[in-house]
Amino acid sequence: MVQVRSPLTQTPEWQALSKHQSQLAGVHMRTLFRDDPERFHRFSLSAAGLHLDYSKNRIDRSTLGLLTALAEVRDLCAVRDAMFSGRPINNTEQRPALHIALRASPEQDIRVDGVNIVPEVQATLKRMEAFVEQVHSGARTGYQGDSLTDVVSIGIGGSYLGPRMMTEALRPFTRNGVRCHYVANIDGTDISEVLKIVKPETTLFLIQSKSFGTQETLENSKLARQWLKDAGVTDDDLARHFVAVTANAAAAHDFGIAEDAVFPMWDWVGGRYSLWSAIGLPIALTLGMDNFRRILDGARAMDEHFRDAPLQENMPVVMALLGIWYVNFWNADTHAILTYDEYLKELPAHLQQLDMESNGKQVDRDGKPVDYATGPVIWGGVGANGQHAYHQLLHQGTVLSPADFIIPLQSHNPVANHHATLFANCLAQSQALMQGKTEEEAWAELTAQGLPQEEVDRLAPHKVIPGNKPSNTLTFEKATPEVLGALVALYEHRTFVQGVIWNLNSFDQWGVELGKQLGKPILQQLTEGVHNEDVDSSTAGLMQLFRGE
Ligand code: F6P
Numbered sequence: 001m002v003q004v005r006s007p008l009t010q011t012p013e014w015q016a017l018s019k020h021q022s023q024l025a026g027v028h029m030r031t032l033f034r035d036d037p038e039r040f041h042r043f044s045l046s047a048a049g050l051h052l053d054y055s056k057n058r059i060d061r062s063t064l065g066l067l068t069a070l071a072e073v074r075d076l077c078a079v080r081d082a083m084f085s086g087r088p089i090n091n092t093e094q095r096p097a098l099h100i101a102l103r104a105s106p107e108q109d110i111r112v113d114g115v116n117i118v119p120e121v122q123a124t125l126k127r128m129e130a131f132v133e134q135v136h137s138g139a140r141t142g143y144q145g146d147s148l149t150d151v152v153s154i155g156i157g158g159s160y161l162g163p164r165m166m167t168e169a170l171r172p173f174t175r176n177g178v179r180c181h182y183v184a185n186i187d188g189t190d191i192s193e194v195l196k197i198v199k200p201e202t203t204l205f206l207i208q209s210k211s212f213g214t215q216e217t218l219e220n221s222k223l224a225r226q227w228l229k230d231a232g233v234t235d236d237d238l239a240r241h242f243v244a245v246t247a248n249a250a251a252a253h254d255f256g257i258a259e260d261a262v263f264p265m266w267d268w269v270g271g272r273y274s275l276w277s278a279i280g281l282p283i284a285l286t287l288g289m290d291n292f293r294r295i296l297d298g299a300r301a302m303d304e305h306f307r308d309a310p311l312q313e314n315m316p317v318v319m320a321l322l323g324i325w326y327v328n329f330w331n332a333d334t335h336a337i338l339t340y341d342e343y344l345k346e347l348p349a350h351l352q353q354l355d356m357e358s359n360g361k362q363v364d365r366d367g368k369p370v371d372y373a374t375g376p377v378i379w380g381g382v383g384a385n386g387q388h389a390y391h392q393l394l395h396q397g398t399v400l401s402p403a404d405f406i407i408p409l410q411s412h413n414p415v416a417n418h419h420a421t422l423f424a425n426c427l428a429q430s431q432a433l434m435q436g437k438t439e440e441e442a443w444a445e446l447t448a449q450g451l452p453q454e455e456v457d458r459l460a461p462h463k464v465i466p467g468n469k470p471s472n473t474l475t476f477e478k479a480t481p482e483v484l485g486a487l488v489a490l491y492e493h494r495t496f497v498q499g500v501i502w503n504l505n506s507f508d509q510w511g512v513e514l515g516k517q518l519g520k521p522i523l524q525q526l527t528e529g530v531h532n533e534d535v536d537s538s539t540a541g542l543m544q545l546f547r548g549e
Helices: 012-024 029-035 063-073 076-084 099-103 118-137 161-169 188-195 215-230 235-241 249-255 278-287 289-308 315-329 347-359 391-396 418-435 439-448 453-463 481-501 510-527 537-547
Strands: 044-047 050-053 150-154 179-183 203-208 242-246 262-264 334-339 377-382 403-408 471-476
Touching (some): 012 315, 044 315, 063 481, 099 481, 150 278, 161 179, 203 278, 289 315, 315 481, 347 481, 391 418
Parallel strands (some): 242 262, 334 403
Antiparallel strands (some): 044 050
C-alpha cells in the first residue's frame, strides 16, 4: 500500500491551494465568464455517455492544475491501481474493494488471494439470469402452484437503496411480469403496507443482507415467514417463497433458505457498492436481465475512463477535486444533488449512503485524528420541485452548498413543452447561482416597475442575490441502463478519490456499530421489563413514556 508521505495540510500543494483561494475570493464568476467566451468548452468533459459542464465553479485556468498536483502528491494513481488490482485497500478489515469486478468483462483477470474472481462473478450473473427466467416464465411457482406475481425485497442500506434507486430510475424499461416491492424499515408500517397488497400464494421474498445479521432485515424476514405460515404454508413449502443474497450462507440456511436459493455476496464488496452484485436481483427481476447487464456495461465504461483518462480529463477525478476545493478551501459542509428528472428522485438517497458512509470519518487510515474537514453532508432532491422548497437558501442563505444539477437532454415522457420548460428551469437555477443579482440591478428593476422611491430603497436589499455559488451540470442524451450505470459508477469513483486525498478508509463503517450496541439493552428495557438504573435521564425518561409509567 502506498504510504502517504506527509500530513496533508503541510504539503506545498495544499499551501498553494490555500493561497489560490485567497486570490480567487474576491473574483466573481461573472467576471470569469465575461473574460473567457470559451469558458464552457474549456471546463467541459465527456465520458461514458455523460457530459460534465464544470464552468460554473470558482476556478480559473490554474485551479485544476493545483488540485491535480494535490492528487498526485497523495499518490492517487497508485492507490487507484491498487484498488483495481484487488489490493486490500480496506485496511481496517483487510479486504479489497472490488465492486469494479462485478461489472468486469468475462475475459478480465482480477485476483483476490491469487484467485481470479471474475469467473465466479460471471457464474453468479448466469445464475441470476436463470432465476429471473424461472420467475418471469412462471416456471417458479408458489406453494399452490401459482406463478409468482410479486417479489418483496427485504433489506436496508446498501441492500436496499441501490436496487430501489435503479428500478425507479429506469422505470421506462420495466418488463411486464413481477411487481417488485421494497421493505427496509423496522417500522411495522413499511412491511404492513406491502403485505396489504400482495398474496401469500404468489409472493416471493428476497432476503438481501450481506451479513444476514441486520436486525431490521431479520425481524422483517421472520414476520414475512410467519405471514406465510399464518396463510397455511407448510414448513416444507416455505422455501419456495424465499431467496437470499448474502455472504453468510450458513445463517441463510438456518433461516430455512434452500441451498440453491442462496446467491453469494463477497467480502470484497461493500454494501453501498453492491447493487451490481446479486443484490441487484430486484433490478433484474423488474427490468430484465438484459437491462441489468446494460447497467453493468455502462459502469464498466466509466471504470475504464476512470482508470485510463489523464487526471485533468478524468470526470470522477475532476468532480472529486472540485468537491475537495469547496470542503477544504471554502468551508462548504454540504453538497447538493439536484436531479432534474422525476425518475432519478431516489438518487440523492443512494448517494447519501455511498458518500457519507464512506467518507464521514474523523480518523485517517492509520487511526490518527484528521486536522481537516472530510466528507460533507450529501443532500438534495428532485427539480423543479426543490426550487419551491430549499433553493431560497441556495440563492440567499449563508451556507455554501455546491450543487450538481443532473438532467437528461431528452425525456422519456415528451409531453407538451414540459421538458424544454424543465431544462430552462435547470439552466436558470445554475445561472442564477452563478451570476446573482446586484443591488443596482435590483434597484433598477424595482424602479422600472414604477414603485415609489422609498419602496425601491426598502425592497432592493432584500432582492440582492450574491451569486458566485458553484455548481456542476451533468447531462446525458436519455436515462438508459448504460447511462445509469455510468452515473452511479462516476459517483463511486468520485467518493473514492476524495477518500484517497483525505487518507481515509472509505470502505468500512465502524461509526454505525455503537447505535446497534446501545439498541439491544434499550429494547430489553422496553419489552422485557428489565430496568437498568445506570442510564442517562433522557433515555430513562423516554423509556418511561413508552412503557406508560
Ligand atoms: O449498518 C450499516 C450497514 O452495514 C450498511 O453498510 C449496509 O449496507 C447495511 O447496514 C445493511 O447491511 P447488510 O447487507 O449486512 O444487512
